[in-house]
Amino acid sequence: MKLTQKQHWISLALASGLVAPGVLAQEAPAESDYYQIETFPIPEGTPMEVGAMTTLENGNLLVGTRTGDIFEVRNAYGDPEKVEFHRWARGIAQPLGFVELDGWIYTAQRGELTRMKDSNNDGRADIFETVCDDWEISGNYHEYNFGPRVDPEGYLWVTLNKPFGGEPYGRAHWRGWAVRIDPNSGEMFPMAAGLRSPAGVEISPWGDVFYTDNQGEWCNASKMSQLEFGDYHGHPHGLPTKEIAGKPFSDIPNPVSGTFMKDLHESIPSFKMPTLWFPYDKMGKSPSGFKWDTSDGDFGPFAGQVFVADQHHAWIMRGNLEKVNGHWQGVSYEFREGFQCGIIRICFGKDQSMFVGMSNAGWGGRGNAPWGLQRLRWTGKIPFEIHETKIKPDGFHLTFTHPVDKASVEDPASYSIQSYTYRLRSNYGGPEEDVENLTITSVEVSEDLKSAYLKVNGLREGYVHEIHTDGVRSGEGLPILHPIAYYTLVELPE
Secondary structure (H helix, E strand, O other), X not given: OOOOHHHHHHHHHHHHOOOOHHHHHHHOOOHHHOEEEEEOOOOOOOOOOEEEEEEOOOOOEEEEEOOOOEEEEEOOOOOHHHOEEEEEEOOOOOOOOEEEEOOEEEEEOOOOEEEEEOOOOOOOOOEEEEEEOOOOOOOOOOOOEEEEEEOOOOOEEEEEOOOOOOOOOOOOOOOOEEEEEOOXXXXXXXXXXXXXXXXXXXXXXXXXXXXXXXXXXXXOOEEEEEEOOOXXXXXXXXXXXHHHHOOOHHHOOOOOOOEEHHHHHHOOOOEOOOOEEEOOEEOEOOEEXXXXXXXXXXXXXXXXXXXXXXXXXXXXEEEEEEEEOOEEEEEEEEEEOOOOOOEEEEXXXXXXXXXXXXXXXXXXXXXXXXXXXXXXEEOOOOOOOEEEEEEEOOEEEEEEOOOEOHHHHOOHHHOEEEEEEOEEOOOEOOOOEEEEEEEEEEEEEOOOOXXXXXXXXXXXXXXXXXXXXXXXXXXXXXXXOOOEEEEEEOOOOO
């Protein structure tokens, strides 16, 4: 039976001998001490299966549901009991993303990119226009479309889900692709191939485009990856479209099942390694929407980092990224669990709290509700956490949110590190392979007691490095709230 996060924390604290059991009974911290969840009551008879969500320029929340309703949510920043849901539109086919642009609301629905507007300011959309319908659908239930998001040049990005199971109506072109659309002309441009179930797409604060993909066939571990023109991300389903897409996509060969992903560049030069791997079950099962924290500290101590939701685990993960030899890579950590059900979308409000939209439709998942809308607020308290993990040529540099106990942090026995990688296989999912335990040879602690430099033998490019910090303690003797870091090491710095 898995321990709760609080039970795990207590066991670590007692094992350390630095915290008295009597103190733990009153003071053992939990995630809720730092980030509190508020629940909005849903109007009776309204299946609030959230698939699309954004904060409008006026500060209100716009929420789209699987069943095609769009609500403007008002009074969302005070007492949750006073929230108001105003139906803004209906009849949209599975909207899975919103963006507000030049007075319009754009959404990727089942068969097209649509824009909508309330032209007479009566609180309901009255103009609906097709922007682009160049992609195809066969009728398979799994042909979802995610987005759009606006890049720095003003183009709209949409990711197109591949079908699942049989294809009784034949194969549709452009499934498993990322595309870029001119909002003025509606022209669609292929940008990347090989996607499987790309449930989240987002523009980073510096303008690069990233997406999340769910583990399955030809995607043996869930991941976040950067999207760039010409990329291939591993799934062969959409390759029959490559001739229509033209160069450089027409040169992509079919992958060979069983190849280690770290070696694929030898046979498929355009194959893009991930930015973050999310090891199965340890870090969720179905990553979905994600957002960067641009609050400048109003959401806590992790400004500039990325928060990634998971549909199965009903939780949110945290990550910090760095660019090494031209490739974005980084590390993920647990952040906050305990939401009502599987999370599809997150977004920040005007006060920098986080709104969380959920649905369990079609999949099993944690939680006690079929759908929901919640809000995550920072309490102002700073947890003891690994703040960042950065790669060095011979190890890792860890920073912490509080000063540490030097004796515990400089002891190599306070840590353990294991590395493993994945194959690209036609099977549904795949295990961690080529697993190896690494040796920490030394630990250097900074003078301000806020960071540690772990020198490690055996770092390997193309591997997840799972770093456990169970023995690390703060200056007050507290264990790290989330003591495991999962670093996706694609490139070693010079």
